[in-house]
Amino acid sequence: MLNPKGLLKFLPTIGILVFIGIYIYASKLYPGGSLADINSAGFDWLNNHWCNLMRENGLNGVQNQARPVAIAGITILCGSMIIFFFQFADHFEKSRNWKIIIRISGTVGMLSASFIFTKYHDIMTTILSVFGTLVIIGMLRALHKNQLTVLMVMGVFCMIIVGLNNFFYYNENLTQYSPIVQKTAFLLILSWTVCLNLTINKSVLKQWL
Structure with a gap:
């Protein structure tokens, strides 16, 4: 039987699913403009970055109604991920120092992600x-130790896709491919997070099933 307390353990997964729903909805509100065609209409899944949804105006210059929705989405995602990093550190990591590294690094990373819609995007x-x-x-180290x-x-x-995402984004000759690499990175990282969240709370899942 489901209970609210047990459900709270799955906040990271719930937050990710909510984010995906918001992402899709925000994409429908985006006025247009992409790396491939600045005058295009709507959100181009192959040629628009996620952060385009958080611009005040679309790349075509039209006011962007997707902005508040997208900002709400990234805020929910970052909050969910911070909870996850604390969960992970507590469940998998025995070293006090590495617990702190995972918690602090995860929190700082997510706080910075929640401000990518500002003029300090690149920073x-x-x-x-x-x-x-x-x-x-830190997470790979813990997973290795736990076999x-x-x-x-x-x-x-x-980790490889995160590196590729940055390489494509900052390389002028490859920037055109970065939107699809970014979405692939999102998909892989969020899927990994859901798998880990379910693994951490598998005892709760067994009770429900």
Whole structure:
């Protein structure tokens, strides 16, 4: 039988699902303009970055009604991820120092992500990349020590895609491909997070099932 207290343990997964729903809804409100065609109409899933949804105006210059919705989405996602990093550190990590590293790195990374809609976008993205990489390293270390090989391999792929995302974004010759790399990174990292959240709380799932 479901109970509210047990449900709270799955806030990271719930937050991710809510974010995906908001992401899709916000994409329908975006007026248009992309890297491929500044005059295009609507959100182009191949050529628009997520952060385009948080601009005051679309790349085509039209006022962006998706902005408040997208900002709400990224806020929910970042809050959910901060909860997850604390859960992960408490469940998998025995070292006090690494617990602190995972918690602080995860929190700083998510706080920076929640401000990527501001004029400091590039700075916030860089901070997110640095602390995101650090927290993933900490998580991979913990998963290795707990002999969770499949989840560790998933984490390695996440770290690789984060690196590729930054490489494509900051390389002028490859920027055109960065939107699709970014979405792939989102999909992999969020899927990994859901798997870990369910693994952490598998005892609760068994009770429900």
